[in-house]
Amino acid sequence: MMTRCVVLWALLSASAQAQEWSGVSLESLPEIGVEHLTKHIDRDLWRGALADGALVRIEVLPSVEEAKRAFSFQSRALTSRVVEPGPKVADQAVGGGEDYLLIRDKNVLLSVNDAKGRNAAVHVERLRSLLVIRAAAPEAPVLAPSG
Amino acid sequence: MWLWLLGCQTMGTLVPSSGPSVSDETQSQTTNGSATTTGTTAPIVPMVQVLAEVVDPLRGGMSWTVSGLTDAEGLLSIDGADGTVYSQTYTPDGTGTVDGSWDGRLADGEWAGLGLFTLRLTVNGQVASEASASMVRAGLTAAYAEDDDGLTSRRVDLYWWEDGARQSEGYPISGLEQIEDAETQTPLPFAPVSDELRVAQNIQGTQRIAYTFDSRPLLTLEVGGPEDTFFGATGLDATTLRLEADGWTVQGDALLTENGLVTLMRDAPLSLEGTVGVTEELVTLSFVYDGKKGPEVVGTQTLPLTMYRVLGAPTFGHSGERYTAWAEALNELLPFIEGTVAEHDAVANAVVDYVYYETGLEYDTRRGASAYSDYDWGWDPHVYFSDFLQRRFGTTINCTDAGNLVTTYANMMGAELRHLIILENFALDEIKAIGIDDYTSCPFGPGGCGFSYHAVTTDDGGGTIWDATLVLDGDDDPGSAPHEVMMVQAIDGEEYLNRLVRDDFAYYDYENEGTIQ
Numbered sequence: 001m002m003t004r005c006v007v008l009w010a011l012l013s014a015s016a017q018a019q020e021w022s023g024v025s026l027e028s029l030p031e032i033g034v035e036h037l038t039k040h041i042d043r044d045l046w047r048g049a050l051a052d053g054a055l056v057r058i059e060v061l062p063s064v065e066e067a068k069r070a071f072s073f074q075s076r077a078l079t080s081r082v083v084e085p086g087p088k089v090a091d092q093a094v095g096g097g098e099d100y101l102l103i104r105d106k107n108v109l110l111s112v113n114d115a116k117g118r119n120a121a122v123h124v125e126r127l128r129s130l131l132v133i134r135a136a137a138p139e140a141p142v143l144a145p146s147g
Numbered sequence: 148m149w150l151w152l153l154g155c156q157t158m159g160t161l162v163p164s165s166g167p168s169v170s171d172e173t174q175s176q177t178t179n180g181s182a183t184t185t186g187t188t189a190p191i192v193p194m195v196q197v198l199a200e201v202v203d204p205l206r207g208g209m210s211w212t213v214s215g216l217t218d219a220e221g222l223l224s225i226d227g228a229d230g231t232v233y234s235q236t237y238t239p240d241g242t243g244t245v246d247g248s249w250d251g252r253l254a255d256g257e258w259a260g261l262g263l264f265t266l267r268l269t270v271n272g273q274v275a276s277e278a279s280a281s282m283v284r285a286g287l288t289a290a291y292a293e294d295d296d297g298l299t300s301r302r303v304d305l306y307w308w309e310d311g312a313r314q315s316e317g318y319p320i321s322g323l324e325q326i327e328d329a330e331t332q333t334p335l336p337f338a339p340v341s342d343e344l345r346v347a348q349n350i351q352g353t354q355r356i357a358y359t360f361d362s363r364p365l366l367t368l369e370v371g372g373p374e375d376t377f378f379g380a381t382g383l384d385a386t387t388l389r390l391e392a393d394g395w396t397v398q399g400d401a402l403l404t405e406n407g408l409v410t411l412m413r414d415a416p417l418s419l420e421g422t423v424g425v426t427e428e429l430v431t432l433s434f435v436y437d438g439k440k441g442p443e444v445v446g447t448q449t450l451p452l453t454m455y456r457v458l459g460a461p462t463f464g465h466s467g468e469r470y471t472a473w474a475e476a477l478n479e480l481l482p483f484i485e486g487t488v489a490e491h492d493a494v495a496n497a498v499v500d501y502v503y504y505e506t507g508l509e510y511d512t513r514r515g516a517s518a519y520s521d522y523d524w525g526w527d528p529h530v531y532f533s534d535f536l537q538r539r540f541g542t543t544i545n546c547t548d549a550g551n552l553v554t555t556y557a558n559m560m561g562a563e564l565r566h567l568i569i570l571e572n573f574a575l576d577e578i579k580a581i582g583i584d585d586y587t588s589c590p591f592g593p594g595g596c597g598f599s600y601h602a603v604t605t606d607d608g609g610g611t612i613w614d615a616t617l618v619l620d621g622d623d624d625p626g627s628a629p630h631e632v633m634m635v636q637a638i639d640g641e642e643y644l645n646r647l648v649r650d651d652f653a654y655y656d657y658e659n660e661g662t663i664q
Contacts, residue, residue, distance in 0.1 A: 036534065038531055040531075047531060049541065055516070076571075078517065079545065080515035080547070080598045080600055081514050081591045099513045100514045113513075113518075115516065
């Protein structure tokens with residue numbers, strides 16, 4: 001499991017598209033009450049729990065296009081109850097926002113399952129506030145002919 | 148006086164010397180209990196006899212009996228490699244027989260060492276009798292659990308996720324830094340089975356081990372050497388000791404030699420009845436020599452074993468350390484399914500019982516959302532099993548979680564199951580979801596009477612189904628009360644869909660092995 005002191009974006013693959021998110025600042029997640037953060041062993045995907053029992057899921061895709069495909073699939077696969085359209089709070093959303101909400105914001109999927117409460121949308125907004133813009137990649141050194 | 152003679156008759160080596168005599172008439176009375184007389188006499192011979200020819204200074208040391216001292220003092224001395232280490236004068240007290248012992252220490256309290264010692268009884272300035280005994284410090288420093296590639300036993304390595312450590316035959320399951328406790332100066336047994344499951348390769352206690360249920364486990368024991376005892380020697384080179392254990396048979400050479408190895412095989416399979424579960428056994432390892440009166444035990448050392456009996460080697464479709472039997476998982480599962488017949492379907496059925504009844508999970512009746520699982524885009528499931536074992540994400544789950552738990556536990560037991568998806572958006576007959584008290588066809592309330600998908604497990608592409616998410620209504624009308632509890636254990640795949648799905652079309656798809664972490 002990754003240390004929480006590491007900023008997620010530093011671990012992710014680079015992208016040339018400046019409008020994409022690098023991810024969520026892992027340092028900040030405990031500040032909004034996310035505990036037991038666990039990284040998927042093969043993917044840029046984290047799960048965690050909030051103190052009130054709500055579960056959060058954060059998935060960072062390499063591109064917006066891949067995130068769109070992932071959103072389409074996860075809209076079916078994250079719950080076995082058919083989900084209703086979600087509020088227009090991001091690029092895409094499903095779930096009512098009370099006990100469940102899945103959104104796509106650029107290349108990131110965020111979801112909260114608040115099975116015992118009604119604050120899914122609130123928790124998602126807090127997660128969104130922690131998204132970090134991907135920094136521009138430094139220019140590569142230029143090879144110049146010598147002598 | 149007849150007591151002295153009894154001693155003479157049962158004792159070994161003696162050096163004849165002049166002295167008092169007793170008539171054979173008395174001897175006959177002693178041995179036969181009759182009054183027969185012979186009219187002859189036999190000499191009474193002062194002698195010393197050790198009670199055990201091989202002894203351990205930390206298990207009582209040396210003991211002997213001096214007899215035949217009727218009218219003269221006797222000097223009992225014990226000589227080792229460096230000269231006399233002990234002496235004692237015996238004065239006749241009328242009985243002629245006296246017992247003695249020596250703890251192996253010199254007069255200054257230091258240990259006299261190990262090896263062969265000669266006990267010499269001197270009477271009237273002449274050596275009347277000699278005997279010998281060996282002092283040894285026998286102990287075992289490591290125990291390895293092994294197999295013979297399934298010929299008679301197959302060991303299944305356990306795995307500790309949190310440590311990323313997997314057992315192997317190259318590491319001992321128990322070990323000792325020293326064969327005795329230096330402070331109390333007492334021999335040490337192997338440590339108890341560790342209460343802490345996460346001992347991994349660190350020997351802090353004896354590790355649990357797993358074998359297939361019909362295995363006859365192999366144990367290889369490493370004998371302590373001079374470096375393993377504060378004596379700085381073992382004395383094993385001066386005697387012939389072998390290892391024995393009730394219920395186990397030595398394979399090959401049983402002799403205890405410094406830093407040598409002795410292998411034992413369990414005489415009986417772990418389960419004569421052919422069941423899975425847990426076998427607890429305290430193996431008593433005895434250090435034995437052939438004395439004049441037969442086999443004698445110098446000392447024992449115990450090895451506690453907790454042996455998980457599994458159906459077979461793990462049946463995950465993937466390889467790698469995490470696709471094996473997790474110690475923590477078997478530790479929780481096996482006591483619950485103890486005695487289950489070691490057959491695939493029976494074990495899979497027992498796993499469904501365990502997940503449904505014993506894990507404290509309940510279905511997410513709001514959303515049917517997974518807590519411990521994810522799918523990749525091809526419905527290939529991934530389970531956060533380590534998080535589940537600690538219930539880090541609570542106890543509210545969905546079918547993907549339950550399916551993953553069933554496949555994970557079953558595959559760790561050697562009962563192969565795979566994840567299978569049922570699609571899609573179908574209405575339900577009456578079901579009783581895990582952790583929910585009542586049957587319903589609307590698990591999500593009045594507006595939620597169906598599944599968008601459902602996850603189950605199978606070993607044959609959907610021909611046979613196991614499912615711990617729910618129980619079906621097993622009567623002739625699965626769509627309404629009354630209900631007859633029908634666990635989903637090896638149910639025909641077609642019957643399963645007929646009982647689960649209400650007037651709708653649903654189909655099996657996406658059979659996958661799944662991944663775990």
